[in-house]
Amino acid sequence: MVDIFLRDYDVYKLDDSEDHREVKLGYEIFMNTAQYIGPENGDPIKAYSGNNLACTNCHLAAGTKPYSGPLIGVIKRFPQYRGREDKIGTIEERINGCMERSMNGRMMPETAPEMTALISYLKWLGRYAPDDGKIEGQGFLEITIPERAVDLEKGAQIFTLNCVVCHTAEGKGMKKPVGPGYLYPPLWGDDSYNNGAGMTRVITAAQFIKGNMPFGVQYTNPTLSDEEAYDVAGYINQQSRPVKPHLEKDFPDLKKKPVSTPYPPYVDDFPIEQHQLGPFQPIMAFYKTKFNMEKTK
Numbered sequence: 122m123v124d125i126f127l128r129d130y131d132v133y134k135l136d137d138s139e140d141h142r143e144v145k146l147g148y149e150i151f152m153n154t155a156q157y158i159g160p161e162n163g164d165p166i167k168a169y170s171g172n173n174l175a176c177t178n179c180h181l182a183a184g185t186k187p188y189s190g191p192l193i194g195v196i197k198r199f200p201q202y203r204g205r206e207d208k209i210g211t212i213e214e215r216i217n218g219c220m221e222r223s224m225n226g227r228m229m230p231e232t233a234p235e236m237t238a239l240i241s242y243l244k245w246l247g248r249y250a251p252d253d254g255k256i257e258g259q260g261f262l263e264i265t266i267p268e269r270a271v272d273l274e275k276g277a278q279i280f281t282l283n284c285v286v287c288h289t290a291e292g293k294g295m296k297k298p299v300g301p302g303y304l305y306p307p308l309w310g311d312d313s314y315n316n317g318a319g320m321t322r323v324i325t326a327a328q329f330i331k332g333n334m335p336f337g338v339q340y341t342n343p344t345l346s347d348e349e350a351y352d353v354a355g356y357i358n359q360q361s362r363p364v365k366p367h368l369e370k371d372f373p374d375l376k377k378k379p380v381s382t383p384y385p386p387y388v389d390d391f392p393i394e395q396h397q398l399g400p401f402q403p404i405m406a407f408y409k410t411k412f413n414m415e416k417t418k
Contacts, residue, residue: 125193125256128249130185132242140241147242150235151176152183154224155301158235162301167235171226171363172313173296176239178306179223179320181333184246187258188332188340196243197254204377212240222318225363262332262340264347266324271398276356279349283335284308292360305336309360317365322381323398324418326354355398358383379418380404 132148135141150157155173162168177183184192199212206214213236217228229236250256281290287305288294294307307313320326331350332340345353372378375388383397389411391404405416 125249126185126187126191126258130183130193130246132245143238143241144245146234147238147240147245148183150238151180151242153300153302158226158229159301167233169220169226169229169233169235170224172224172311173301173303174224174306174312174314175302176219178303179329184243186333188260188262189329190261191256191259192243192246194247194250194254194256194259196240196247197250197252204374205371207373207377212243216240222365223314223320225313225315225365258340261325261328262343264324264328264331264350266327266401267348267351267399268402269400270395271323271355272352273356273359273398275349276352276354279345279353280356283345284353287336292357308357309362311363313362315363315365316384317368317371321358321362321383322379322418323351323355323358323383324379324381324401326358327351328418330354351399358397376408376412376414380408380416381418 132141132145135145152175154170154175156162158167158169159173160168160171161173179190180186180192181189184190196212199215200209201215202208203210203215203218205218211231213231216236216239220226220229247254288308291310292308293310293312294303295305296303314320320329327347327350330353331343331345331347332338334350335344338344368384369386371384372382375386378387380401381396381399383393385393385396387396389404389407391407395401395404408414408416
């Protein structure tokens with residue numbers, strides 16, 4: 122792993138210049154999202170997030186942990202093509218994708234002070250990244266996908282053994298002692314990500330879990346095996362969560378829809394249960410044969 126993750130990302134060492142104040146505000150919004158733009162922030166106009174999660178609940182360590190969707194360099198990878206919208210999108214549009222899905226909320230105006238501050242923080246995080254923004258450790262940790270369906274019974278057992286201490290047996294997480302937000306986020310229920318979020322894809326969730334969970338795990342020394350991460354990801358994502366409207370509009374080119382996307386429509390004839398729980402290899406083989414497309418998630 123290159124030393125870009127060992128650089129100094131401590132915003133509290135910044136001076137009080139106007140630019141650095143905006144960076145620090147972006148960091149605060151990233152870490153305490155519910156306090157600034159959540160449903161209980163005190164100003165309904167600024168309630169862009171529909172739940173009390175924080176950006177750092179998925180992008181761990183303020184977006185600086187390898188293989189947890191780190192945001193170091195991300196600003197330099199935009200504009201970027203996104204299959205979900207089938208167009209070249211801006212970083213602001215990508216943030217709003219999180220607002221509408223992971224945060225179960227609504228779009229934030231691109232000129233809103235909170236959006237400007239988040240962009241400033243991302244630019245500051247990327248100051249050491251190469252010009253193309255690509256770094257080793259971006260995204261999530263690859264796994265070998267088991268050639269079987271998720272075992273929900275085993276997933277429940279793994280959850281009980283490894284996850285309930287932080288997320289509780291009901292998956293409701295652990296709230297901060299003061300103010301809105303969570304020490305450990307809910308994994309399902311009304312205050313969690315909705316069914317349009319990327320984390321509802323079993324393969325994506327398993328990759329995140331393998332490299333980062335239980336909390337504190339490093340990708341170099343994971344606790345769970347690929348199969349355990351796969352089963353517990355499937356168990357978590359079979360639980361009830363908010364429903365995003367108009368999911369049928371996602372992926373205008375349905376061929377580009379990830380095989381583990383848990384909601385239709387699809388361009389194939391595999392049942393929705395198989396898209397949610399696998400096995401995924403037959404679906405991947407179909408896309409390779411029919412469209413010469415290599416699918417990995």
